[in-house]
Amino acid sequence: MDNIVTGTMAIIGSGYMGGGIAQVFALAGTTVLVADVSADIARQGRARLLRDADDFVRAGIFPPDAVALLEEHVVAADSLEAAVADADFVEEAVPEDFALKRETLRRVGAAARGDAIIATNTSAIAITDLASAVPGPERFLGVHFMNPAPFIPGVEVIVHPRTDPATLAATQTLLARAGKVPVAIKDTTGFVVNRLQYALFSEAARVLAEGVATAQDIDNLVRSSFGFRLALFGPFAIADMAGLDVYRAAYGSLQSAYPDRFSPPQVLDDLVQAGDLGVKTGAGFFRLDPAQRDQLVAYRDRAYAALGELIRNLGPSPHMTAAAPTDASESGQ
Numbered sequence: 001m002d003n004i005v006t007g008t009m010a011i012i013g014s015g016y017m018g019g020g021i022a023q024v025f026a027l028a029g030t031t032v033l034v035a036d037v038s039a040d041i042a043r044q045g046r047a048r049l050l051r052d053a054d055d056f057v058r059a060g061i062f063p064p065d066a067v068a069l070l071e072e073h074v075v076a077a078d079s080l081e082a083a084v085a086d087a088d089f090v091e092e093a094v095p096e097d098f099a100l101k102r103e104t105l106r107r108v109g110a111a112a113r114g115d116a117i118i119a120t121n122t123s124a125i126a127i128t129d130l131a132s133a134v135p136g137p138e139r140f141l142g143v144h145f146m147n148p149a150p151f152i153p154g155v156e157v158i159v160h161p162r163t164d165p166a167t168l169a170a171t172q173t174l175l176a177r178a179g180k181v182p183v184a185i186k187d188t189t190g191f192v193v194n195r196l197q198y199a200l201f202s203e204a205a206r207v208l209a210e211g212v213a214t215a216q217d218i219d220n221l222v223r224s225s226f227g228f229r230l231a232l233f234g235p236f237a238i239a240d241m242a243g244l245d246v247y248r249a250a251y252g253s254l255q256s257a258y259p260d261r262f263s264p265p266q267v268l269d270d271l272v273q274a275g276d277l278g279v280k281t282g283a284g285f286f287r288l289d290p291a292q293r294d295q296l297v298a299y300r301d302r303a304y305a306a307l308g309e310l311i312r313n314l315g316p317s318p319h320m321t322a323a324a325p326t327d328a329s330e331s332g333q
C-alpha cells in the first residue's frame, strides 16, 4: 500500500467509465492494466481510449504527449486475474448489476495481493452491500468518478464501517496526485452527489409536468442562475451568502404551497434562532471574521465575472438551440 502512488493499477471493465479512469491515472504516470470480459475486448477498450485521447489532444484538452503516455502506461490484460495479480490499487467499473459486481469483486479479492486496495465505481449500490463479497473488506471502498472521468475533478470516496483508515488515506493521496478532488463520505444510498442531483431532478420534473416552464427554459434558468453559483460554492456557502433568515422565510411560502416536500430543516431553524444568519452576522454554516468576509465577497465577485466570461467565450450548449421533441413532431421531423 505504501507504493500505491507510483505503483500499478488495475481497472476491471474497459468501458466508458473504466476507459476514462484509465486515462486519468495513465496521464499521471501510473501503469494501468485494463481487463474486460475477454482479452480481445480489453484490447478494443485500450484502442478506443487511445483514439479518444487523440481527439482530446487535437481539441487542445489533453496535453500534447497524452497519446504517447497512454501507449506507454495502459496495458490490455488477458484476464481479470492477470490484471490484478500485481496491482496496488484495483478499480471495478463493470455494469451496474448487483450480482455481477459482487462476483467480480469476489474474483478480484481472491486474485489480488492481500495488501491491494479494492474500489468500486458503483453509481448507487451501497458499498456496505458489496463489501461482504470482498475477502478482506477493510481494504475495500467506493471510488465514484463522475462522467466524463478525465474532466470532472470531484470523486466521491465512500467508506463502509469496516474500511481501514489507511485504505482511505492512500486512496485520497492517489486521487489527489492524479489531479482529482477526493471527498470522503460515509455510505448512504445514492451517496451525496446522486442524492442531491436526483432531488433537484425530481423537482425540475414536477415544474415541467405542471407546465410552469419548458425543459429548455428550466435548464437555461438553472445553468445561468443558481447552477452558475454551484460551479464555485456549495449549498451551505450559498445559503450563508443569501442570509439564513431569507431562506427561513422562503421555506414558509414553499411549505404552504408544497407541504408534502418542503419544511424548514431543523438546522436552519436552530441557526436562525441563535441569530447566526450567515455572512451578514459573521456566522452561519461557516464562521468568517470580518477580514475573511471581505475576502469572500471579493473572491465571489471575481470568480463570477471570470466564469461569466468563460461561458460567453465557450458559447451556448447545443441544448440551448435544440428543438424540443414537440417542435420536431409538429414540423414532421
Ligand SMILES: NC(=O)c1ccc[n+]([C@@H]2O[C@H](COP(=O)([O-])OP(=O)(O)OC[C@H]3O[C@@H](n4cnc5c(N)ncnc54)[C@H](O)[C@@H]3O)[C@@H](O)[C@H]2O)c1
Pocket (backbone or CB within 6 Å): 012, 013, 014, 015, 016, 017, 018, 035, 036, 037, 041, 045, 080, 093, 094, 095, 096, 097, 100, 104, 121, 122, 123, 124, 144, 145, 146, 147
Ligand atoms: N456512465 C456514467 O455516466 C457513470 C458515471 C458514474 C459511475 N458509473 C458506474 O460505472 C460503472 C461502469 O459504467 P460504464 O458506463 O462504464 O459501463 P460500460 O457498459 O460502458 O462499461 C462496462 C464494461 O465492463 C465490461 N464487463 C462486463 N462484465 C464484465 C466482467 N465480468 N469482467 C470484466 N469486465 C466486464 C463490459 O464489457 C464493458 O466494457 C457502473 O457501475 C456505472 O453505474 C457510470
